[in-house]
Amino acid sequence: MEKAFKKHSEASCKQARLAIQDTLDVVGGKWKLVLIWVLGNGKRKFNELSRDAGISPRILSKELQELEINGLVSRTVCNTRPVTVEYELTKYSNTLSEVILAMHKWGVTHRKKITGKA
Amino acid sequence: MEKAFKKHSEASCKQARLAIQDTLDVVGGKWKLVLIWVLGNGKRKFNELSRDAGISPRILSKELQELEINGLVSRTVCNTRPVTVEYELTKYSNTLSEVILAMHKWGVTHRKKITGKA
DNA sequence: CCATATACTTACCTGTTTGTAACTACTATC
DNA sequence: GATAGTAGTTACAAACAGGTAAGTATATGG
Numbered sequence: 001m002e003k004a005f006k007k008h009s010e011a012s013c014k015q016a017r018l019a020i021q022d023t024l025d026v027v028g029g030k031w032k033l034v035l036i037w038v039l040g041n042g043k044r045k046f047n048e049l050s051r052d053a054g055i056s057p058r059i060l061s062k063e064l065q066e067l068e069i070n071g072l073v074s075r076t077v078c079n080t081r082p083v084t085v086e087y088e089l090t091k092y093s094n095t096l097s098e099v100i101l102a103m104h105k106w107g108v109t110h111r112k113k114i115t116g117k118a
Numbered sequence: 119m120e121k122a123f124k125k126h127s128e129a130s131c132k133q134a135r136l137a138i139q140d141t142l143d144v145v146g147g148k149w150k151l152v153l154i155w156v157l158g159n160g161k162r163k164f165n166e167l168s169r170d171a172g173i174s175p176r177i178l179s180k181e182l183q184e185l186e187i188n189g190l191v192s193r194t195v196c197n198t199r200p201v202t203v204e205y206e207l208t209k210y211s212n213t214l215s216e217v218i219l220a221m222h223k224w225g226v227t228h229r230k231k232i233t234g235k236a
Numbered sequence: 237c238c239a240t241a242t243a244c245t246t247a248c249c250t251g252t253t254t255g256t257a258a259c260t261a262c263t264a265t266c
Numbered sequence: 267g268a269t270a271g272t273a274g275t276t277a278c279a280a281a282c283a284g285g286t287a288a289g290t291a292t293a294t295g296g
Contacts, residue, residue, distance in 0.1 A: 013170050016155045019225030020218070021148065026228065028146070030139065030254070037134045046273050052131050056255055061274055081263050082272045095227065098220040100138070106217050107137030110144065148284070164243050177284055179244055199293050200242045 023099065026070050031055055031063050033100055036072065036093055043076075043088035072096070141217065144188050149173055149181050151218055154190065154211055161194075161206035190214070 038053045067073040072093040076086045156171045185191040190211040194204045
């Protein structure tokens with residue numbers, strides 16, 4: 001039974017595919033939503049992010065650049081020595097809150113269902 | 119500013135990573151959410167799904183098997199000749215409605231922002 | 237026997253993602 | 267000069283995702 005979704009027209013299917021895959025283009029992959037979640041704690045430095053998220057520096061650098069390009073994260077070079085850089089969520093990243101919270105919530109509930117644990 | 123998220127503890131970061139990546143394990147990739155959306159129109163046969171979603175048979179078969187294993191889609195072999203098979207969303211797939219709707223909605227809005235079109 | 241239909245499966249392939257390990261540039265401190 | 271710190275970068279590699287094209291098993295109809 002498909003109660004949670006409205007019936008879609010054929011054009012709606014094409015448009016839905018486009019919309020969903022657009023979202024995946026921006027925040028798909030193993031780490032991007034995790035990084036956004038972690039930065040929800042507040043601005044972080046590169047190594048802090050690497051540690052808090054548990055991600056390798058090479059991938060972290062790559063993902064942060066993409067998130068910055070898409071306007072979801074901002075990068076600030078601090079006037080310190082050695083140089084430090086701070087990463088912070090942008091206002092625009094708030095538009096992803098429903099996506100992230102839904103993903104997080106579903107993952108938690110699904111794991112409980114799978115393991116039978118609460 | 120991180121208004122959309124609550125501040126998280128360190129343990130919360132690990133747990134969030136787990137939850138988000140669990141969700142991605144089940145519905146990540148290019149096609150799974152699209153297939154779930156398309157099946158929101160009602161049960162479909164294999165070739166209908168391939169056409170409606172615009173996906174190749176090899177990948178469709180693979181993704182449907184994974185969705186079936188995770189209890190999101192059911193597969194019914196019909197007593198027809200040649201044999202036909204019907205795929206349908208399960209009740210459990212309704213739990214993904216927030217995820218899919220959020221992804222879809224964000225994709226639509228993001229595309230409007232990017233293209234400046236309404 | 238051939239053509240057609242359905243639901244895949246198989247073989248091969250390309251491109252991408254993610255990770256490890258080592259390295260780099262620059263500065264400060266001892 | 268050696269050491270430490272930071273933020274990456276580079277080279278290499280394995281695994282994975284998704285696609286194309288051809289093929290398969292079974293049945294029906296002409």
